Amino acid sequence: MTISSKEHQINEEIRDKELRVIDVDGTQLGILSADEALKIAFEKDLDLVKIAPQAAPPVCRIMDYGKFLFEQQKREKEARKNQKVIEVKEIRMSSTIDTHDFETKVNQAIKFLKGGDKLKVSVRFRKRTVAHPQFGEELLVKFKEAVSEVGVVDKPSKMEGRSLVMFVAPKAGK
Numbered sequence: 446m447t448i449s450s451k452e453h454q455i456n457e458e459i460r461d462k463e464l465r466v467i468d469v470d471g472t473q474l475g476i477l478s479a480d481e482a483l484k485i486a487f488e489k490d491l492d493l494v495k496i497a498p499q500a501a502p503p504v505c506r507i508m509d510y511g512k513f514l515f516e517q518q519k520r521e522k523e524a525r526k527n528q529k530v531i532e533v534k535e536i537r538m539s540s541t542i543d544t545h546d547f548e549t550k551v552n553q554a555i556k557f558l559k560g561g562d563k564l565k566v567s568v569r570f571r572k573r574t575v576a577h578p579q580f581g582e583e584l585l586v587k588f589k590e591a592v593s594e595v596g597v598v599d600k601p602s603k604m605e606g607r608s609l610v611m612f613v614a615p616k617a618g619k
Contacts, residue, residue, distance in 0.1 A: 454495040455510055456483060463502040464495075476502055533612075535565040538588075540580040547584075551591040554613070558596040564613040571607070581609040589613070 459479055466474040466482045469491065477485075486493040486507045494513070497504035534557045536550050554564055566588055568581035585602045588611075595616055602611040 453510075454498070455492050456486070459483075459493060459495050459503075459505065461495075461503050464505045465500070465502050466493075467504065467506045469507050482507075529561055531561060531563055533563045533565055535567065537567050537569060538584065540568055540570055540574050540577070540584060542584065547587075551588065554588070554592050555595050558592060558613065558615045561615055563599065563615070564592075564596065566611045566613060567605075568609040569607060570609070575607055578604065578609060585609065585611050 459482075461479055463476050464479055464482050466477050466485070468474055469489065474482075474485070482493050482505060489507060491507050492510040493505050494508055494510055495503055495505050536554050536557075538547070538550055542550070554566070557564055566585065568584055570578070570581065574580070582602060589598055592613060596613040597616055598611060599614040600612040602609050604610075
């Protein structure tokens with residue numbers, strides 16, 4: 446059974462003259478020629494896999510390569526499953542937002558931050574309101590204070606086109 450792989454050389458792909466060979470159970474068989482090592486591996490109906498090509502002589506192990514790949518993929522899948530993907534959620538407001546609407550946006554932001562997501566809070570200016578960015582700044586300060594229990598400012602507010610944008614990250618302890 447020959448399964449070619451980019452990270453490991455197996456069976457006939459190994460071209461070195463001498464190899465340090467490790468058996469299935471972890472015992473060292475010593476330094477053998479590639480032909481002898483292959484013969485031993487095929488007698489046990491297993492594969493010869495080069496695991497440390499940079500060593501002198503290279504280290505090879507006798508193992509079931511298909512089973513080894515399967516277990517490696519299983520470990521990688523388990524590691525990916527345990528990762529938390531952090532999303533950036535956006536909350537948009539206008540500089541003339543009403544108090545109840547503001548409270549609704551704050552509650553939504555708290556829910557996102559408790560869920561472990563980052564927030565992009567943007568205050569959009571329309572028409573003549575762009576002439577008064579201080580209203581947007583005051584709104585973002587008020588917003589920052591409202592979510593201060595669960596979030597901290599990641600990037601302070603700055604103008605991007607007709608919007609004033611601020612990033613908020615969840616607190617580390619939450």
